[in-house]
Amino acid sequence: MTMTQTPVTIGLDCGTGGARALVADLQGRVLAMATVPYDTQFPRTGWATQDPADWWRASVLAVRQALAEAGVQPGDVRAICADGTSSTLVALGADLQPLAPAILWMDNRASPQARRIEATGHPALRRSRGGVSAETMIPKILWIKDNDPALFDRTRWFVEMSDYIALRLSGEVTLGLNQTINRWFHDPRRGGWPEDLFAQIGLPGLAERFPTTMLPLGAPIGPLAPDAAAALGLGAQTLVVCGGTDAYVAMVGLNTLASGQTAFITGSSHLVLPMTDRDVEIEGVFGPHPDCVVPGLFVMEGGQVSSGSVIRWWHDQMSGGRDSYAAMMAAAEAVPLGANGLVALDFWQGNRNPHIDYDLQGAIWGLTLKHGTADITRALMESVCFGTRNILARLAEGGVAVETMTIAGGTVRSPFWLQMHADTANVPLIVPEVTEATAFGAAITAAVGAGAYAALPEAAAVMVRAARVIEPDAARHRQYEDLFGYYRDTHTALRPLMHRMADRQRASPAA
Template sequence: MAIETAAYFVGLDGGTGGARAIITDLDGAVIAMATHEYQTTFPLPGWAEQTPADWWTAACLAVRKAVRSSGLNPADIRAISADGTSSTLVALDRDCVPTMPAILWMDNRASPQARRMMETNDPALRRSQLGVSSEWMIPKILWMKENRPEIYERSRWFVEMTDYLALRLTGLLTLGLNQITNRWFYDPRRGGWPQAFYEKIGLGEITARFPQNILPLGGAIGRIAPEAAEAMGLSRDTTVVCGGTDAYVAMVGLNVCQPGKTAFITGSSHLVLPMTDQDIEVPGIFGPHPDCVVPGLFVMEGGQVSSGSIIRWWHDHLGKIAGSGPDTYAQMLCAAEEIPLGADGLIALDFWQGNRNPYIDYDLQGALWGLTLKHTPAHMLRALLESIAYGTQNILRALDRHDVSVETMVICGGATRTSFLVQMHADVCGIPIIVPKVQEATAFGSAITAAVGAGFYGSLAEAAGRMVTESHVIEPNMGRHTRYDEVFQFYQDTHAALQPLMHRMARRGEGKSVSNIDSGLHAPTENAVPLRQSAF
């Protein structure tokens, strides 16, 4: 009788606020979890930057802490896979050292470049019919070429945060198929890189600066580098597996690997990600992105730039008004929950870093109107929370108008910590929301991906079907849904009324301060990461 060998897997999530490491077994049981935060800087309005060295430090500390607390023999931890925030631009020199701070996903400085790209009407834009997102990698690279030419010339390679973590884990330069398909205009079904489009926008030679080793989600990269194994407390025999965009990896962690299922990712931003077998284009929604999670299937994407980040802003700057106890988040959300539906006439817009979908307009800003002397800070927070839920409903309405019907969503992320927020989204959207047993679905999805890359499962769908378990379902209150629908109309009308003013404000400030800030002129200090072998 054969004796089964112990097998455990590390999922490493490079999030907006920090690194999270999770260790699971083959059945999806969570053995240990640990986190370590890092900082974001905001040099100018609409800008957001991070330091890649901070990611690596946090990743090593989080994994090492999880390994230590698990009590496992490191030799039994078979594989690790890392995901990261999407379209966080990392520019590297020939020695693979960053040439400037990473431009974070939420940074919208490349809005002018994104608008110019859309004006080309190139066939490469078919998956973003109403506009190119200024968050995406190609607009950011073009911004760098036009505004920081000296750094652009020093930058030999352009990669995502996920690819950078894989580089530090293995010493190998790779690109993940997942993120280049949904963020770089790469189309594996239409010839790969859109060379003609790149030439039109002034980046004709850019593909020479992309690593040539492209791997699918769940593809094995190689063994962990000795220095990475030492820093993380892992065995040198650990396999490193290609990850991808955090939210798309979370689809695996939510078992959204079949047509008709939809992932609802909450956190600093929200994402609605339906899986479909139909090659359907929906104006205002990104996609359909082919083969980027499950081969043969497509992902549609609707996202909100600012959701949990708004709640965090309120907490950090105004949370003390809720009290001085140990959990000011809970106190302030309880205060908002006591306010009547509709916030006694206050209406807010959740466009604090622009709107990703369905307007694809990064010149929009947040707003709050209807204030009277009756209103309290709790009213304002209630209105902000409702605006986040209306932003989600706005995406679902755009999908429904084009026969992509979302009948339920599987949720993960920060909103799951507060039943009030999940119930609000169910009520506003009018659909059930499924809550899985493991709610840290992004790191969990990376662990599942690691199990596939190490050969313990034959596919992501098989692994997710075995490892993911449902906890409970939040049903909508349809009476509240009807009342929310009335306020939602004010939300949409407020956007229509304020959009021209917001565009004027954006034009007023555009380009004024770029020359006044030395962002990226001095690269962060960081040890070089030597390549172990040719990977091009």
């Protein structure tokens, strides 16, 4: 460890599995990074919750570890910015304390509420053509009103995960404009909150429960609160900067901030995020979300609820978490393309895009006595790639063709799976020097908030650098295209059965 006297910022990424703190200087050199895990609870089928206190404990430990590794003094840290998983709902009381476990982004209990909202046909739903996502905040709030009215009545503020972390850092209750635009039906170009929609669905006056201070990505919130500064080992002069949705912050860390560029975020879930200057609606894809990253530009969004989480689930089921991922991937790589006739669907927590159907479940078929665990691993990996291919196909059908994707996240750690993604999508993948783009994007955003750069594109142009490009293999792509047809046809065939099972699960007290 060497002691530094250079100005730095901290990006704090609160993801699904843990908090990651990254320390970077103002030229984009990463000095240290530390990750501290926390748990997710799955109390019922389709439910997923976390304890906000766990987020803060992990954040404090991650920041302290990263600072120690970097040799950073408190006075060196100009600013800190936190992002969080999108649509993770926190209900706060008047004392600003959480009233219940946070409802995690992947929780799909609000599927009936999402369908009720969708049935209104309200103009505010224009960025959810094809269906309202059960993951998003308004369906979840409506679920609380329907199923736990006492909790609803006690709630003073509804906020996102990143807003809660900003509250713990600064002592100020705020909402990030980034997530209210892409997840809360807020549209600054069309009057802000759709209060008539809220009244129509049985949530009159809901906007009164949203903090009135809504800040854009990269805006200063204020200095660290004294208790936060003491917990983190930082000085009170450190500025807290507004973050947002993890994947959208990762767009900053990938420098996909111009029209025609696309971020590809991989991890527990996958996200394809093209930036465009066109106000275009595409059924089955969310967006266009205006001004939520770069003013004047729109973000389209296609996502998979469960992608890397499916592979993690299978790894843990297969080995109890004992065997390494590398060994599992090596065994799958030895299996022929097509997994010896196995076909899988990656819908472990439903489908976000392009079907927007949270009553879908995972599936695998074609099993015979000759198949082994490596065949299943490969089939699951291919299903995740086909899910991405399905989103790209819907984007292309709507006139938004993706020609390259800049990739971040867990997939980059597996050359085999990285190449599989390129081959199935038939799109070159740009790999940056810093592949932990979310935490890095938060550090870049902090630099803008601290005044080191005038705007996010200017900062990313200096701080982000590409490392290599993964080109698709044309022959393998042709083989995958044939199998992609089986993937699509499997969804068509199984959808009615999956809906029946989802209804049965909801009706059963033991579900």
